[in-house]
Amino acid sequence: MKEGPVIASVAALLGDPARANILTALMDGRALTVSELAEAAGVTLQTASGHLAKLDAANLLTAEKQGRHRYFRLSGPDVAQVLEALMGLAQRTGATRVRTGPRDAALRSARICYDHLAGERGVALLTAARRQGLIDGDKDVTLTAKGRAFFTEFGIDLAALERGRRPLCRACLDWSERHNHLGGALGAALLSRMIERGWVRRGTGRVLTFTCEGKEGFEAAFIPS
C-alpha cells in the first residue's frame, strides 16, 4: 500500500507526452539545450522549461550550464533502460502504432541506447561475444581473460575504463529485439571505437548506420568462421 505512490511519482513524470518526448530525445546520451528540447517535444520554450525543471528535480536529468545555454542529459543509463523497457511493454500490449517506415527499420537495425550500441547489431554483438567466450555471466556480465585480450587488441584501454566509477559491463534489455545488448563503460567504449574506425556513422537522432567496411569488420571480428 505504501510503495505504489513511490513508483507513481516517477511514472507520472514519464506519463506526459511532452516529457516523454523530451526523454526519448535524450536517449542517445547527448546533452541538448532547452530550445532544442522544446522543439523536439513540440511545445513552447516556457512549457519545456517547466517540464525540465520537474525532471531535474526528480533527478531523472542533470543540467549543465554553459554560457547562455543550459544543457540537459539523462542522469544515467538506468533512465534510458527504463524507457526502453516501457517501449517494449507498450509494444507487447499493443499501445504502439504500427510504424514500419524506413526510419523505423533503421532504428531496429542499429541505434544508440544512451551511449552504446543497440538494436539487431547490438544484440548480435553480445551474443557473439558470449559464444566466443569473451564475456561471461548473466546480469553482472563479466569479462573473461580471453575477452580482456580481445578488447585490448581491439584498441580499448580497459585499465582506464576500470578506473572510472561506471561498471565495465552491463546488460541492457533491448526493446526491439527481446534480448540484451552490452552497455556499461565497455559498451560505450566499443561504440566510440567503432565510430573512430569508420565502421559506423551517426545518422539523425538515434539511428546508426554501418558502413560497408564496418559490416565486414564487424563480422570478421565478432563472428569469425
Add this chain to the structure above:
Amino acid sequence: MKEGPVIASVAALLGDPARANILTALMDGRALTVSELAEAAGVTLQTASGHLAKLDAANLLTAEKQGRHRYFRLSGPDVAQVLEALMGLAQRTGATRVRTGPRDAALRSARICYDHLAGERGVALLTAARRQGLIDGDKDVTLTAKGRAFFTEFGIDLAALERGRRPLCRACLDWSERHNHLGGALGAALLSRMIERGWVRRGTGRVLTFTCEGKEGFEAAFIPS
C-alpha cells in the same frame, strides 16, 4: 518525436497512485477481486472498477470472471519487471522514502516477483546456479546438461515445463539487489517446489520467509562446500 506518446500512454497508467497501488498489489502474481484491489488502493469500489477497466483495456491486466467475482492478474511477467525497474529508478533518484521497517527488510531478503523468488535469496540462487554451471547465458538464460540433471533431481518436470508456451528460463532484474534473479517457467516451478518442500512460506503480501530447514536445504543444494 513519435515514440514519446507511445511510452507516455503506458507510463501515464502507472502514474496514478491508485493504479500503481493496484499493480503493486498484483505483483505477487496472484489474482485478486475488484473489492480486494479497491481496498489495497484505498479507493471506493466504483473508482477501482474504472481504473481496472483502463488497465485491462491497455492489456496490462487480464480479467477472469468467476461467479460474481472478477479476478484480475498482471497480463505477464514483463509488467512486474517494468514495475521493479521503476522501483529501482525511484530508489536511485531518491523519490522513495526511507523505509527501513522490518517488513522492508523481509522484502529485501526474499519475496515473490510475479511467481518466482526475488530478493537476496533469488539473486543468490541464480548466482550460485551459474557458478555451478547449471545455467548459462546472459538474457536468454539457458539450462546446461548438468542443470537439467540437477533440477530433475530436485523434483522438477522439465519436459512438462517445456511443453508450455512460457520460456523456461528468464532473467529478471531485481529492484532491491541490482542483479538478476531467475524467472520464467523454471523460476516459477522452483519456487513452487520450495514451498512444497516446506523450505519457504508465504507471508503477508509479497513477503517470503525461509524456514530453518529451508535455509539449510537451500545452502546445501545450491551453495555446496
Add this chain to the structure above:
DNA sequence: TTGATGCTTCGGCTATGGTCGAAGGATGAA
C-alpha cells in the same frame, strides 16, 4: 550602454481526469 539571445517566472485559462453518490445489471443463495 544598448541590444540580442537563451532561459525562467508569473498569471490566468482550460481541459483532463480522478473521485464518489446513486442507480442499474448480473450472479448466486434461499
Add this chain to the structure above:
DNA sequence: TTCATCCTTCGACCATAGCCGAAGCATCAA
C-alpha cells in the same frame, strides 16, 4: 421469486496540471 453480493455505469464535482502570453533575469557581443 426474493434478497444479498459483487460489480459496472452514469452524472456531477473538483483539483491538478499542462499550456501559452508577457514580463523579468542572465549572459554575451559590440
